[in-house]
Amino acid sequence: MEVISSVDEMRAIAAKAHADGKKIGLVPTMGALHAGHLSLIARARQERDFVVVSIFVNPTQFGPKEDYHRYPRSLEADSRKCENAEVDVVFAPLAVDMYPGGFDTWVEVKGPAEVLEGQSRPGHFQGVATVCAKLFNIVRADRAYFGKKDYQQLTVIRKMVDDLNMNVEVVAVDTMRERDGLALSSRNSYLDKREREAALVLSSSLETARKVYESGERNTKAIQTRVWNIIAAEPLAQVEYVVVVDAETLTPVETIERPVAVLLAVRIGSTRLIDNTVIGE
Numbered sequence: 060m061e062v063i064s065s066v067d068e069m070r071a072i073a074a075k076a077h078a079d080g081k082k083i084g085l086v087p088t089m090g091a092l093h094a095g096h097l098s099l100i101a102r103a104r105q106e107r108d109f110v111v112v113s114i115f116v117n118p119t120q121f122g123p124k125e126d127y128h129r130y131p132r133s134l135e136a137d138s139r140k141c142e143n144a145e146v147d148v149v150f151a152p153l154a155v156d157m158y159p160g161g162f163d164t165w166v167e168v169k170g171p172a173e174v175l176e177g178q179s180r181p182g183h184f185q186g187v188a189t190v191c192a193k194l195f196n197i198v199r200a201d202r203a204y205f206g207k208k209d210y211q212q213l214t215v216i217r218k219m220v221d222d223l224n225m226n227v228e229v230v231a232v233d234t235m236r237e238r239d240g241l242a243l244s245s246r247n248s249y250l251d252k253r254e255r256e257a258a259l260v261l262s263s264s265l266e267t268a269r270k271v272y273e274s275g276e277r278n279t280k281a282i283q284t285r286v287w288n289i290i291a292a293e294p295l296a297q298v299e300y301v302v303v304v305d306a307e308t309l310t311p312v313e314t315i316e317r318p319v320a321v322l323l324a325v326r327i328g329s330t331r332l333i334d335n336t337v338i339g340e
């Protein structure tokens with residue numbers, strides 16, 4: 060396995076793999092790899108001849124008051140995990156090489172990027188879309204693997220690929236959870252013991268949403284209120300949003316007739332966590 064930071068070197072390796080007729084799979088990450096990331100990598104390994112994992116804490120997707128500097132970084136341990144997972148190349152570029160002086164081009168998705176995380180985190184999806192477009196061009200992957208954990212991100216990337224006719228197939232991988240239900244996230248490392256317990260309200264409220272739907276409820280407002288109340292009852296939790304929206308377009312729905320996504324963002328202490336579930340599939 061090679062660990063590469065140079066953009067030009069990555070392009071050369073990708074061009075060679077491409078010329079050799081290899082199918083390239085890309086798993087874009089910000090590092091601090093956990094079992095959720097590894098499930099994306101395993102899927103890529105199963106399906107592709109050549110697997111590239113990018114590790115890049117992308118500065119342009121963090122707001123000025125967000126955790127860019129505090130975000131966990133562990134390139135050595137991450138590289139070992141990738142080696143064990145039989146990754147071909149870890150691509151870990153430097154921010155100055157991805158965004159050199161004079162960098163002036165941004166990809167702006169509207170529609171599904173304008174709501175929820177897009178409102179809470181202005182500029183976030185512009186950063187995500189731009190870095191993914193760059194990674195797709197550098198790595199020339201024909202499949203890129205994304206987690207459903209970041210459901211809106213997945214939707215935005217699909218929209219970008221579709222709208223801009225990019226030659227990459229987006230593969231969605233199920234959310235990996237701890238035994239008690241908490242979705243694995245690099246940001247879980249910020250939680251202390253009490254907060255870790257409180258964080259269970261995210262997955263347990265989503266579980267309730269699913270049960271309420273299964274018992275026949277089709278009114279989205281009723282489901283949203285149930286979820287909201289469960290989270291509000293946890294003293295360490297502060298709800299940022301809870302919505303039940305069309306699973307494909309993320310637009311509001313009144314009555315569930317097609318699959319919907321229940322999406323939520325909650326602050327546990329100072330840590331902002333997101334989670335979701337799709338119901339009615």
Ligand code: AMP
Nearest residue numbers: 088089090095205206208209234235243
């Ligand atoms: P990140 O490093 O947080 O940017 O995540 C990189 C990729 O891993 C994204 O496509 C995420 O959706 C995905 N991912 C993060 N957490 C999980 C999880 N618990 N299960 C599955 N995929 C995940």
